[in-house]
Amino acid sequence: MISNFDIGIDLGTANILVYSKNKGIVLNEPSVVAIDTVTKNIVAVGLEAKEMIGKTPEKIVAIRPLRDGVIADFDVTTDMLKHVMRKASKKMGFALRKPNVVVCIPSGSTSVEQRAIRDAVKNAGAKNISLIEEPVAAAIGAGLPVDEPVANVVVDIGGGNTEVAIISFGGVVACHSIKVGGDRLDDDIIQHVRKEYNVLIGERTAENIKMQIGYALIDHEEMFMDIRGRDLVSGLPKTITLSSYEVRIAMKEALLHILEAVRATLEDCPAELSGDIVDRGVILTGGGALLNGMEKWLSEEMFVPVQLAANPLESVVVGTGQALQFINKLQTAVK
DSSP states (O other), X not given: OOOTTEEEEEEOSSEEEEEETTTEEEEEEESOEEEETTTXXXXXXXXXXXXXXXXXXXXXXXXXXXXXXXXXXXXXXHHHHHHHHHHHHHHHTSOOOSOEEEEEEOTTOOHHHHHHHHHHHHHTTOXXXXXXXXXXXXXXXXTOOTTSSSOEEEEEEOSSOEEEEEEETTEEEEEEEESOSHHHHHHHHHHHHHHHHOEEOOHHHHHHHHHHHOBOSSOOOOOEEEEEEEETTTOSEEEEEEEHHHHHHHHHHHHHHHHHHHHHHHHTSOHHHHHHHHHHOEEEESGGGGSBTHHHHHHHHXXXXXXXXXXXXXXXXXXXXXXXGGTTTOTTBOO
């Protein structure tokens, strides 16, 4: 029996989402916290805090307490979760008192990392905590028949890491997790602009470049974008024009790492399931899957059909929430 107090949380590097069975997704905000360095108090959480990145006075710092899909700052993550659960309860219309929580974790996370996540969620006010692997949650959220003995291949490209998994009969048959995701692509763009133009740009500008003129390694019509940054020589503001071709080159190495992870996972696939992959193909989830031409590029490289999930950004949290009904069966449940 699922109560109103059962929620699913996708504790992502880039975004934190909360799912309630009755209300669906009740919260979707960036995993960013703004802190006053003098009083150590939290000034803002989520969207409001993300707006502050790179624009705060000296005593206020906007940080991301999650890196590469795991907790980098335990205390800040706990405080962020408390704020998130408070916001979620307001949107759900009732106070969340000691909810049962299912949290997704990267498939390659260690027992120490898992315990950190469990402790952070517990300190934020949860009663019972269950953990589910991200690729399994993504597959459930994408509507794949994970409990059937057929191969379901999921490529979940998140902010901090990419998870590639073959799921059959409710479990992970083969999996590869790499610490390459949307953040790495943004960083590569920042480094390219710095190296080629001697101009420093911020994370948000790099993310906008990636979303607007960023392309996977496919042929496309060249696009241009004017961007503003700080000239590292003169220290003055400067406007430059970037081409989608050079952005593609900047992201090439990281994209090839993702492709290699997909290939390595498919190589580990049992022979009996290989036929299913040819028929059923691969499902893309996560924010990185929205990169222009990602489906086409992966399909051409691997010679199997590649499809984008209906809601790639929400697949993991929807799957996490739907896993609530199997809460007693979850293999990774924390007692």
